[in-house]
Amino acid sequence: MQMSLSPNKLEILEALLLHDKPVKPMQVSKEMGKEFPSVMMHILGLTKMGYATPAEKGYYIITKEGKKFLGIPEVSRDVARTLLVGKLHEQAFHFYLDIGKPLDIKAYNLQTFNSQLKRVQLESVDFHMKRGDFEAWFRGIGDIELAKKTAVLKRLTLDGENLRKKLQIITVNRCIALAKIAGYTVVTK
Secondary structure, eight states, X not given: OOOOOOXXXXXXXXXXXXXXXXXOHHHHHHHHTOOHHHHHHHHHHHHHHTSEEEEETTEEEEOHHHXXXXXXXXXXXXXXXXXXXXXXXGGOEEEEEETTEEEEEEXXXXXXXXXXXXXXXXXXXXXXXXXXHHHHHHHHTTOHHHHHHHHHHHXXXXXXXXXXXXXXXXXXXXXXXXXHHHTOOOOOO
């Protein structure tokens, strides 16, 4: 039987999802604009429920159970490979500046998405984030976890270069996680 969470606990669990590495509760508190004692109390509650776990002294991370609670399925090796390097031509992401203003920049998988994200105009990133296009595309190609992270990111109401950087971080981290699942060698700088 799945437990229910208060809106605050759910919001904090989603904030932990954005971090692919252990994070200090104080950082979560700052990012969310919530009081530290409240955030810490909810993280401890999530830990007791098995949805978060202490990774090292003072740091916490979401667990597989926490991801499962958020509706995020585990990804198979084949799906991970398709998301990373598959040629998803029929499902390509087409970047626009605005409605009716295509940029002739496309992404066919998560790796090409990440490289295109670096070069596309900031107005395009803002346009697609506000509309929920990134989230919809990630969900459409089968990456529920990245779709969920993007939805959480959207609620932070970032824009411009701050939005692009945060989206790049979650996309790169997701590519690294998928590469490990796919059995690829991962080299990080």
